Amino acid sequence: MSYFEKVRVRVAPSPTGDPHVGTAYVAVFNSAFARQHGGDFILRIEDTDQQRFVRSSEEQIYEGLKWLGLDWDEGPDKGGAMGPYRQSERLSIYKEKSAWLVQQGKAYHCFCSADRLNQVRNEQRQSGLMPGYDGHCRNVSKDEAEQRIARGERFVIRLKTPDEGATSFHDQIRGQIDINNCQLDDQVLVKSDGFPTYHLANVVDDHLMKISHVIRAEEWISSTPKHVLLYEAFGWEMPVFAHLPILRNPDKSKISKRRNPVALNYYRKKGILPEAMVNFLALMGWSFGEDREIFSLDEMSSRFRLEDVHPGGPVFDQVRLSHVNQKYIGGLTEKAFVKFLREEWFSEERLSPLYSLFKDRLESFDQLADKADFYFLGGLDYRQLSLLPKGKSASDLKMMLSGLSELFDGLHDWGEASIQAVMDQHRADIEWKPRDYFMTVRLVITGRKDSPPLAESLTAVGKDMVRFRIRQAAEYVLSSEA
C-alpha cells in the first residue's frame, strides 16, 4: 500500500518579493492536476531564507492566486490537517529530522569555516576540479562533534552523499534523469544560523504533507537528485517528480525581471482578465489539442496529462497574451464587461488614489480623463516627448534609468517617503540637477510635464508599472538612438 493515499500537490512560493508569473504558472498546472484527480492543492509558504524574506509578499501571493481563481484547499490562511503551512513555524520539525539523520550516521556536523571552504574551492578550481565540499568533517567522531558544539563552535549539518554510483529519478515530463554522485556535494541541510536549507525543509514538508506529485519549475531540476538522496536517507517513499519548462523570451532567454514584466500584479494593472491569464499560462508547454487556444481551467483539467507537457522552453509572448485577452474581452457579455469595470477597473480601491492626486487640479470632471491618463494606461508613447535633458547623452539617460529601476526593484515599501528618499539619493549619487532628474522621471512615468506631485504619482501608478515604463523608456531611447 502506498504512503500516498490520494493525489496531493502543492505550490511552494518563497515570499521574497512581488509574486512572480512563474508562481502562477506552476499553480495553474498543479491546480489543473489536482482538479482532474479529485486531489488536494496545497499552498505552502517557504520562508526560511531570513535574508530574502519580505513580509508583505505573503499577502500578495494570496491575493495574486485568488485573483486568478486558483483556490487552494490547505494553506497558512486556511489551515488543514497537515499544517502548519508556513515553514518558519515548522523549525522544530526540521530540527528533529536533521538530528535523526545525524544519529543514524547519515548526516554529520561540519565545522569548516567560510575561509577554509573558499580556500578548498579555489584550490579545486586551480587544479581543474569541480568545486565542492571535500568531506573534511565527515570523520569527526560524534564525541568530538559534541564537545566542539558544547564549546560554542559554529557548525552546519551536511548529508553524507555517496562518492560513487549515480542517483536517478524519473521525471514524468522528461523521462529518466541520472546524475553521477561525484557531482553531488555533501549538501548542507541545516545552516549555521540553525535554519534548514531549502532542500531539507522542502523534502520534509513534501513528505509530511503527503505530497504525491512534485510539479515545479525546471530551475529546481538540479536540486532533485539531492532530494532523492534525502528521501532515501529517511527511507521515505518517493513522490512523482515533474519539472515544467522554464518560461522564455522569443529569443529563448529565460524571462527575468530585468527584461520583462514578471510581476503578476503588472498584468492585473494592465487589465488582463484573470481567466485569460490562466488560459495563457496553460498554453506554456501544453496544448489542448484540436487547435483550440481558448479554454477554461476546468476544460484543461478534463484532459491534462503531465506526460503531454513539452519540455522545450515555451515562449512567454506578450503579443500572444494580448491576443488571448482580446478574445476573452470579446467573449464577455455586457453584464460581465460592466461587472469587470466596476469591480476591477473602476473599483473603489482603484479610484481612491485619484482623490488626493486630482482634487485640487480640476475645474470640472471632464478634465479628469485627460489628466489622469497615465494612471490608467499600461505603456506610454514617448515619441512626442523629449526625454533627454540638455547636456545629457542617451547613454547617460540609459544609465540613469537602469540605476533607478534597480533601486526601485529593491524597494519593498512603495510609499511616497521611501520613493522620494530613493530618488533623492540616486540623484545625488549620479550628480544630476534636481530639475533635470525629476523632470525626466516625471516624463517617463506620467508622459507629461504637469503631473501631480511626483512621488505620489509613482505610488499611485504602482511599482510594477513604474518599472515597466522605465524599461520601456530605456528601450525607446535605445531605439531612437539607432
Ligand code: GLU
Ligand atoms: N520555494 C521554492 C520556490 O520558491 C519551491 C520550489 C519547489 O517547488 O520545490 O519556487
